[in-house]
Amino acid sequence: INAKKCGENLFNAAYKDKNGNKEEGDGWKYRGRGAIQVTGRDNYRATSDKCNSTFGKKYNWEDNPDELSDNKEAIIYSSVAWFMNAFKPISSLDKKSSNAVTNVVNTKGEKKAERAAKFNELVNDGQLFNCE
Secondary structure, three states: OOHHHHHHHHHHHHOOOOOOOOOOOHHHHOOOEOOOOEOOHHHHHHHHHHHHHHHOOOOOOOOOOOHHHHOHHHHHHHHHHHHHHHOOOHHHHHHOOHHHHHHHHOHHHHOHHHHHHHHHHHHOOHHHHOOO
16 A cells, blocks of 8 residues: 555545645645645635735745745745735734634634535545555
8 A cells, every 4th residue: 555645545535626626636736734734726826925925925836835845934924824814904813712713724613514424425435545
């Protein structure tokens, strides 16, 4: 069994057609990276766009997603830019509790039944375990 291939299969199945993932393999390519775990093609693009417009950088995380794994500066900037996209204006964070922030960061927090159904769907997908 090839563990990396199993991981690729899992991410490709779980994130297919989500967060702007539209091509075969996007689930793995745009898996969670960085301190905030940016996930999905659209989020990689929006986060680098926000970073570039706010801080005068020239990142392109849609084309270079691995940069959020191994570039410490990019990881820091991506976290700040992600929060700036998620909380408009950023000063709105001043009035939010930890739980309120968590609900924005992890929007799946209230969807236990949906996650269980998706898990069952993935377990029954023959491709998920085709790790040769």
